Amino acid sequence: GNSVTQMEGPVTLSEEAFLTINCTYTATGYPSLFWYVQYPGEGLQLLLKATKADDKGSNKGFEATYRKETTSFHLEKGSVQVSDSAVYFCALPDTGRRALTFGSGTRLQVQP
Amino acid sequence: DVKVTQSSRYLVKRTGEKVFLECVQDMDHENMFWYRQDPGLGLRLIYFSYDVKMKEKGDIPEGYSVSREKKERFSLILESASTNQTSMYLCASRHRVDTGELFFGEGSRLTVL
Numbered sequence: 001g002n003s004v005t006q007m008e009g010p011v012t013l014s015e016e017a018f019l020t021i022n023c024t025y026t027a028t029g030y031p032s033l034f035w036y037v038q039y040p041g042e043g044l045q046l047l048l049k050a051t052k053a054d055d056k057g058s059n060k061g062f063e064a065t066y067r068k069e070t071t072s073f074h075l076e077k078g079s080v081q082v083s084d085s086a087v088y089f090c091a092l093p094d095t096g097r098r099a100l101t102f103g104s105g106t107r108l109q110v111q112p
Numbered sequence: 113d114v115k116v117t118q119s120s121r122y123l124v125k126r127t128g129e130k131v132f133l134e135c136v137q138d139m140d141h142e143n144m145f146w147y148r149q150d151p152g153l154g155l156r157l158i159y160f161s162y163d164v165k166m167k168e169k170g171d172i173p174e175g176y177s178v179s180r181e182k183k184e185r186f187s188l189i190l191e192s193a194s195t196n197q198t199s200m201y202l203c204a205s206r207h208r209v210d211t212g213e214l215f216f217g218e219g220s221r222l223t224v225l
Contacts, residue, residue, distance in 0.1 A: 032212050043116070043202055043216035044155075089154060093212050098168065099145055100214055104154040 001095035002027040006103035009087075013080055013110050021075040021106045023064075023090035033057075033066055033073040034091040034100065044089065047075075080110045115139070116217040118203050124223045131190040133220050135203030141215075142208040144186035146170075146178065149200040149219070158201075161186055162208070193224045 007022040025033065032051045036044040048057035050066035050073065057064050062077045075088060090103040119134035137144065143162050147155040147170075157170030159178040167178050175197060179187045186205075190197055200221050204214040 034212070036216075041218075043218045044204075044214075045216065046213050049213065094157070098162075099157050099160050099170065100212065101157075102147075102155040104152055 002031065002092055002101055004090045004092055004101060004103040006088075006090045006106055008104070009107035011106060011108050013108070015082055015110055015112055016079045017110075019075070019077040019080045019084075019108065021088055021090075021108070023073045023075065023103060025071050025073060025090070025092055027071075027092055028095060030066075030068060031093045033064070035062070035064055035073070035075050036089040036091055036102070038087045038089065038105075040086070047088070080108070082110045082112055084108060085110045116203055116205055116215050118201075118217040118220045120220050121218065122221050122223075124225065125193050126225050127194060129193050129224075131193050131222065131224075133188040133190075133201055133203075133222070135186045135188070135217055136184050137186075137205040137215070138184065139205065139207070139215070140183065141205035142183070143206040144180065145204040145206070145214065146176075146186070146188045147202045147204065148172065149202055155202065158188065190222075193222075195224050198222060198224045 004025045034049045035047040037047045048059040050057040053068040055066045087105045091100040094101045115138045145160040146158040161167045161180040177189045203217040
């Protein structure tokens with residue numbers, strides 16, 4: 001079935017550093033891809049999405065490009081802030097399109 | 113804005129107790145979901161409902177049941193809580209024809225002693 005693999009954390013960066021969180025997927029066809037973020041003490045919220053190959057999703061300075069050649073959807077940000085400290089989840093629809101399948105999450109810690 | 117509200121943020125229960133986790137959404141979404149979140153495992157789907165009184169098992173339904181008597185409310189039931197059900201439980205909803213985005217509640221952290 002459809003699945004995602006994302007890099008293990010925690011990722012610890014200094015403020016203004018460049019961020020990459022890797023996500024690769026296995027899927028039938030070309031489903032939409034998502035990045036969700038979970039801030040401390042909160043539920044998940046959608047950060048960005050891409051609905052077809054070569055699409056770039058972007059939001060709050062974060063970007064991810066849907067690359068079918070490498071089956072990847074890596075999350076990037078050019079300059080992280082302390083407020084970006086959170087857990088980030090890559091996701092895609094499960095095989096039956098019933099729900100979303102999530103990666104294991106990557107915790108980002110940004111130090112001042 | 114879509115609002116998904118989980119009735120209890122923190123619960124402490126004893127082994128063998130019956131536990132109800134309630135979730136209400138205010139956007140007339142057809143689909144509702146219960147996930148369980150554990151460190152290193154991400155989110156795992158317990159049950160989902162695609163309409164009132166309609167439900168389907170997810171990936172880890174053992175030890176759980178659900179109820180959806182009204183469109184806006186989706187309840188997760190632990191018939192006899194066990195310590196391995198200590199976890200964070202997340203409810204989500206989605207409009208049937210949407211591109212797939214789920215809207216999440218803030219979560220219910222359950223501890224079973």
